[in-house]
Amino acid sequence: MKPxxxxxxxxxxxxxTTVSRVLNxxxxxxxxxRDKVHDAMTKLNYFPNDVARxxxxxxxxxxxxxxxxxxxxxxxxxxxxxxxxxxxLGYKVLLCNxxxxxDKEKKYLDMLMRNQVDGIxxxxxxxxxxxxxxxxxxxxxxxxxxxxxIPVVSSDNYEGGKLATELLIRKGCKQIVLIDGVKxxxxxxxxxxxxxxxxxxxxxxxxIYEIPEVFNVQKQQEIIExxxxxxxxxxxxxATNDIFAASYITAAKRHGKKIPEDVKxxxxxxxxxxxxxxxxxxxxxxPIELIAKEAINILLRxxxxxxxxxxxxxxxxxxxxxxxxx
Amino acid sequence: MKPxxxxxxxxxxxxxTTVSRVLNxxxxxxxxxRDKVHDAMTKLNYFPNDVARxxxxxxxxxxxxxxxxxxxxxxxxxxxxxxxxxxxLGYKVLLCNxxxxxDKEKKYLDMLMRNQVDGIxxxxxxxxxxxxxxxxxxxxxxxxxxxxxIPVVSSDNYEGGKLATELLIRKGCKQIVLIDGVKxxxxxxxxxxxxxxxxxxxxxxxxIYEIPEVFNVQKQQEIIExxxxxxxxxxxxxATNDIFAASYITAAKRHGKKIPEDVKxxxxxxxxxxxxxxxxxxxxxxPIELIAKEAINILLRxxxxxxxxxxxxxxxxxxxxxxxxx
DNA sequence: CTGAAAGCGCTTACAG
DNA sequence: CTGAAAGCGCTTACAG
Numbered sequence: 001m002k003p004x005x006x007x008x009x010x011x012x013x014x015x016x017t018t019v020s021r022v023l024n025x026x027x028x029x030x031x032x033x034r035d036k037v038h039d040a041m042t043k044l045n046y047f048p049n050d051v052a053r054x055x056x057x058x059x060x061x062x063x064x065x066x067x068x069x070x071x072x073x074x075x076x077x078x079x080x081x082x083x084x085x086x087x088x089l090g091y092k093v094l095l096c097n098x099x100x101x102x103d104k105e106k107k108y109l110d111m112l113m114r115n116q117v118d119g120i121x122x123x124x125x126x127x128x129x130x131x132x133x134x135x136x137x138x139x140x141x142x143x144x145x146x147x148x149x150i151p152v153v154s155s156d157n158y159e160g161g162k163l164a165t166e167l168l169i170r171k172g173c174k175q176i177v178l179i180d181g182v183k184x185x186x187x188x189x190x191x192x193x194x195x196x197x198x199x200x201x202x203x204x205x206x207x208i209y210e211i212p213e214v215f216n217v218q219k220q221q222e223i224i225e226x227x228x229x230x231x232x233x234x235x236x237x238x239a240t241n242d243i244f245a246a247s248y249i250t251a252a253k254r255h256g257k258k259i260p261e262d263v264k265x266x267x268x269x270x271x272x273x274x275x276x277x278x279x280x281x282x283x284x285x286x287p288i289e290l291i292a293k294e295a296i297n298i299l300l301r302x303x304x305x306x307x308x309x310x311x312x313x314x315x316x317x318x319x320x321x322x323x324x325x326x
Numbered sequence: 327m328k329p330x331x332x333x334x335x336x337x338x339x340x341x342x343t344t345v346s347r348v349l350n351x352x353x354x355x356x357x358x359x360r361d362k363v364h365d366a367m368t369k370l371n372y373f374p375n376d377v378a379r380x381x382x383x384x385x386x387x388x389x390x391x392x393x394x395x396x397x398x399x400x401x402x403x404x405x406x407x408x409x410x411x412x413x414x415l416g417y418k419v420l421l422c423n424x425x426x427x428x429d430k431e432k433k434y435l436d437m438l439m440r441n442q443v444d445g446i447x448x449x450x451x452x453x454x455x456x457x458x459x460x461x462x463x464x465x466x467x468x469x470x471x472x473x474x475x476i477p478v479v480s481s482d483n484y485e486g487g488k489l490a491t492e493l494l495i496r497k498g499c500k501q502i503v504l505i506d507g508v509k510x511x512x513x514x515x516x517x518x519x520x521x522x523x524x525x526x527x528x529x530x531x532x533x534i535y536e537i538p539e540v541f542n543v544q545k546q547q548e549i550i551e552x553x554x555x556x557x558x559x560x561x562x563x564x565a566t567n568d569i570f571a572a573s574y575i576t577a578a579k580r581h582g583k584k585i586p587e588d589v590k591x592x593x594x595x596x597x598x599x600x601x602x603x604x605x606x607x608x609x610x611x612x613p614i615e616l617i618a619k620e621a622i623n624i625l626l627r628x629x630x631x632x633x634x635x636x637x638x639x640x641x642x643x644x645x646x647x648x649x650x651x652x
Numbered sequence: 653c654t655g656a657a658a659g660c661g662c663t664t665a666c667a668g
Numbered sequence: 669c670t671g672a673a674a675g676c677g678c679t680t681a682c683a684g
Contacts, residue, residue: 353669354670378676
């Protein structure tokens with residue numbers, strides 16, 4: 001059996017109270033007692049039971065992270081940073097990959113609540129979460145508008161979309177196509193909005209392809225394929241994530257299009273993986289680590305009960321990485 | 327305040343015992359009572375506190391997953407599958423990104439023990455874990471030999487290394503270089519062993535470059551750069567992961583080498599991300615989802631106390647994906 | 653500086 | 669079919 005505080009107390013010849021105090025470095029304890037207790041703990045190979053502790057303190061130090069899937073390099077990298085920062089602050093991470101499926105999100109949310117998480121960071125367009133707002137649960141959203149009261153942290157999507165579109169125009173593209181996710185997701189919307197605004201200002205016509213099931217590779221390829229038959233004249237592509245951009249590049253090569261001579265391409269995200277695997281891709285780089293830091297920063301302030309002065313939107317600066325696809 | 331069982335009991339006019347029985351569907355309860363309890367639960371928006379439950383049952387239904395980093399597409403994808411399977415079986419995942427750093431691994435391990443995880447899946451060369459074996463904690467390792475008693479699940483690394491090397495030989499490469507991690511990691515070793523065996527059989531000389539800090543991109547690039555000055559004659563590259571392969575490709579292009587004419591390249595892993603972003607890369611594909619399934623399968627058997635008949639090594643079949651880099 | 657007692661929110665024998 | 673009591677392993681007022 002695992003040793004418990006009582007076992008340590010007995011071996012050290014003190015009360016459980018005293019052991020607990022040593023453990024938490026709380027109140028006055030004589031050095032002699034402290035040493036006795038420490039000795040007993042090492043002898044028994046004791047480590048405290050955080051479940052019991054949480055039950056009493058009502059603080060789990062657990063953060064729930066709900067992402068579509070860590071398979072996607074953006075979310076994989078974001079999850080890494082979130083977890084890493086949490087760990088450095090003494091928080092533990094319960095990971096949830098919802099694949100953006102509503103039923104899964106609901107189940108995960110229930111699970112997180114039952115496990116008494118102190119807060120949740122959401123990277124999905126999870127609306128079920130609104131039902132839990134009344135429990136005044138601390139929540140921060142990455143890149144998605146969920147409600148008036150849930151803070152959103154994101155890259156400056158409008159600026160990113162503007163930069164990407166302007167670059168393509170500057171490079172002489174006449175017909176610029178947007179490859180985007182579906183419109184309901186707020187993040188896509190701002191990038192798209194900037195694309196449309198910028199094109200319209202130049203008296204150009206927006207052409208938008210929507211990829212509904214972001215994590216269905218085949219579907220994605222089918223839709224991209226349509227661009228070549230429906231808009232063979234397209235000479236500029238702004239993809240709202242690098243995976244879309246890469247898929248387009250593959251298809252373009254198959255169609256004998258030269259990059260960047262025949263068609264120029266800009267992606268979005270600029271993850272470490274894509275920068276290593278496809279360094280030639282011009283892309284808008286998100287400050288992923290910074291996004292993670294800000295999100296946790298705000299979440300912790302919510303947890304500490306400062307439901308006051310944090311901003312509803314936090315837009316972090318993006319940067320343009322120019323490769324050879326433009 | 328969050329409602330508790332007692333609140334539900336009071337509202338339903340029954341005892342806490344009865345509510346607990348309804349909750350767990352345990353023992354006999356009249357339908358009428360069950361309905362009353364359910365009504366009260368919805369009225370109060372009650373959900374059970376798993377922390378309290380765990381304390382009593384001594385089952386947390388928590389699985390700890392220790393990976394180097396989900397930033398890496400292989401581990402990001404593996405983590406996704408592991409978590410997904412866990413969720414479908416009612417287990418929750420505590421995520422740890424250790425970056426292969428010993429001090430972090432030790433801290434994570436402590437944390438997992440304190441949180442009473444039912445089992446741990448390790449994707450790092452975490453040796454500190456051996457100290458916990460006495461606690462007879464359920465552990466499964468992915469790809470790394472940790473001890474005689476810890477089951478290892480991996481792709482068939484030797485076969486993969488053999489396939490890769492043989493392909494390069496068959497394609498006419500005279501001087502084949504291996505880009506590998508450091509030798510201590512068992513996984514690398516088998517792939518390397520196969521590379522060496524296969525070359526020696528053909529009376530060729532192995533040339534091995536070791537990349538010590540796998541997650542330090544710059545260091546990685548420096549070492550790869552050396553290949554061009556030290557072995558300009560190299561016309562075949564077997565990289566033990568796709569990221570190394572991609573880094574080499576980038577460098578080769580910079581050096582004006584044509585692929586596959588001047589140099590042929592085979593990677594390892596074949597993650598979804600790399601297959602999408604760099605589909606031209608020839609690689610050995612690991613059955614990542616299968617690895618996840620097997621690992622959890624074995625872990626659950628350990629947890630259920632069947633410390634009997636599971637194999638120490640489980641090697642899952644790899645497959646060769648031929649792109650245009652060979 | 654140290655200890656006895658109560659309680660965190662559950663579940664499970666044990667009675668009835 | 670239902671309830672009172674004890675206990676999971678901890679922590680924290682409250683005494684002393």
